[in-house]
Amino acid sequence: MSNIDVNVLAQSAPRVCFVTLGCAKNEVDTAEMTKRLTAAGYEVCDDAPTADVVVVNTCSFIQAATEESLEAIFEVCDLPNFIEGSAKLVVAGCMPARYGDDLASELGEAQAFVPCSKEDDIVEVLAGVLGDAAPQASMSPAAQSPWAGSPASYVKISDGCDRFCSFCAIPYIRGRYHSFPLETVRASVAERVAAGVREVTLIAQDTGRWGEDFDEPSNTATLLATLADEFPQTWFRLMYIEPQGVSDELLDVIASKPNVCKYLDMPLQHASKPVLRAMNRRGDENSHRELVARIRERVPGITLRTTLIAGFPGETDIDFDVLQNFLEEVEFDYVGVFPYSQEEGTRAAEMDGQIDEAVKIERAQSLRDISDAIGEAHVSARIGQEMDVLVLGREEDGQLYGRAMCQAPEVDGVVYLEEGEVGDIVRVRITDTLVYEMEGDVVHGS
Numbered sequence: 001m002s003n004i005d006v007n008v009l010a011q012s013a014p015r016v017c018f019v020t021l022g023c024a025k026n027e028v029d030t031a032e033m034t035k036r037l038t039a040a041g042y043e044v045c046d047d048a049p050t051a052d053v054v055v056v057n058t059c060s061f062i063q064a065a066t067e068e069s070l071e072a073i074f075e076v077c078d079l080p081n082f083i084e085g086s087a088k089l090v091v092a093g094c095m096p097a098r099y100g101d102d103l104a105s106e107l108g109e110a111q112a113f114v115p116c117s118k119e120d121d122i123v124e125v126l127a128g129v130l131g132d133a134a135p136q137a138s139m140s141p142a143a144q145s146p147w148a149g150s151p152a153s154y155v156k157i158s159d160g161c162d163r164f165c166s167f168c169a170i171p172y173i174r175g176r177y178h179s180f181p182l183e184t185v186r187a188s189v190a191e192r193v194a195a196g197v198r199e200v201t202l203i204a205q206d207t208g209r210w211g212e213d214f215d216e217p218s219n220t221a222t223l224l225a226t227l228a229d230e231f232p233q234t235w236f237r238l239m240y241i242e243p244q245g246v247s248d249e250l251l252d253v254i255a256s257k258p259n260v261c262k263y264l265d266m267p268l269q270h271a272s273k274p275v276l277r278a279m280n281r282r283g284d285e286n287s288h289r290e291l292v293a294r295i296r297e298r299v300p301g302i303t304l305r306t307t308l309i310a311g312f313p314g315e316t317d318i319d320f321d322v323l324q325n326f327l328e329e330v331e332f333d334y335v336g337v338f339p340y341s342q343e344e345g346t347r348a349a350e351m352d353g354q355i356d357e358a359v360k361i362e363r364a365q366s367l368r369d370i371s372d373a374i375g376e377a378h379v380s381a382r383i384g385q386e387m388d389v390l391v392l393g394r395e396e397d398g399q400l401y402g403r404a405m406c407q408a409p410e411v412d413g414v415v416y417l418e419e420g421e422v423g424d425i426v427r428v429r430i431t432d433t434l435v436y437e438m439e440g441d442v443v444h445g446s
């Protein structure tokens with residue numbers, strides 16, 4: 001960068017653009033980094049070709065995600081501001097956490113690497129990258145909340161995982177499980193609510209363990225009840241809860257609090273005992289069945305989502321039949337199905353009995369066919385029902401849309417509407433459905 005450029009930047013706020021890959025947890029991390037940078041005098045924009053710094057917040061929990069993150073990095077490097085050398089690249093998130101120094105030696109295009117555990121230091125990192133062009137302490141712009149104008153947002157309640165499922169790289173990427181203190185979670189919710197957020201989705205690698213690691217242990221039920229009582233106008237939704245965390249106390253909070261979504265996303269991964277043991281997971285088809293029955297009994301009408309892996313090493317035809325039968329019988333509303341991905345550094349990657357790629361894909365498709373038929377039937381059964389819908393925004397073609405309590409962000413479809421203000425919760429009668437999407441009319445005078 002020339003001296004002239006540096007002087008110009010010193011007078012105006014450097015512009016930082018985030019490119020965020022992967023899951024909702026990364027979105028939260030980007031929002032937190034945005035907040036720190038705007039408070040420190042940076043302008044956070046969404047225009048990479050004119051930015052002074054682009055931070056690519058990467059995902060690498062499976063190989064396909066790593067490849068997607070690398071593609072995003074190389075696309076940034078091909079932008080004119082990078083080719084001419086006026087912009088800087090920072091690589092953050094899961095890739096630096098997973099690959100460490102190996103990544104730094106392979107990716108000379110980046111000026112800095114920020115693993116997940118160091119993202120709180122983003123201001124210092126960018127100061128190091130920009131030198132004199134970094135904002136001076138005297139700059140104190142009125143920082144706009146990253147959640148302003150968003151009707152819905154995620155809040156992370158913990159990070160890391162100690163379960164060490166044999167297929168999963170996350171414990172190596174995100175570290176040991178650690179809950180965020182109640183005060184931290186409460187403050188995160190409060191700042192979003194103050195910015196106009198009406199729906200908060202609580203996320204973590206495993207939301208059901210919250211509070212176990214405190215000196216005075218607490219639990220997710222207490223957290224959820226506390227937040228629901230303190231923010232009665234806000235919807236709360238709990239995602240990613242491992243079966244062990246589904247206590248009766250938690251189910252009773254979900255059932256009894258009107259502003260807690262009657263919804264659980266509970267990854268089961270499989271139903272056959274030998275496969276679950278090889279995955280280093282508990283349970284079997286019977287315990288899973290009993291768990292789902294208990295949930296439905298304590299929270300009538302609850303919407304259930306799960307995640308399954310097809311083609312885990314050693315999965316026999318019998319194991320797969322057990323899984324298919326379980327899926328047909330239990331009838332989840334929504335199912336995420338993934339063919340097993342052989343991840344470097346995990347125990348499952350070294351196991352005998354790796355399954356042919358074509359078989360994995362075929363089995364995954366077969367599970368999707370079963371779950372789609374059930375899911376579509378569940379969604380179309382909602383025609384004629386009335387439900388509250390949070391109005392979220394407009395599609396590119398102007399179509400208004402929102403989300404009901406039975407729909408998790410990004411994965412379960414939306415409700416299309418003809419009227420309503422973004423951020424309002426309106427009463428809607430469902431008039432039609434298409435696969436997982438719903439259409440409805442606002443019910444007036446309710």
Ligand code: SF4
Nearest residue numbers: 161163164165168170
């Ligand atoms: S519980 Fe989830 S995050 Fe933790 S190791 Fe298992 S799959 Fe990975």
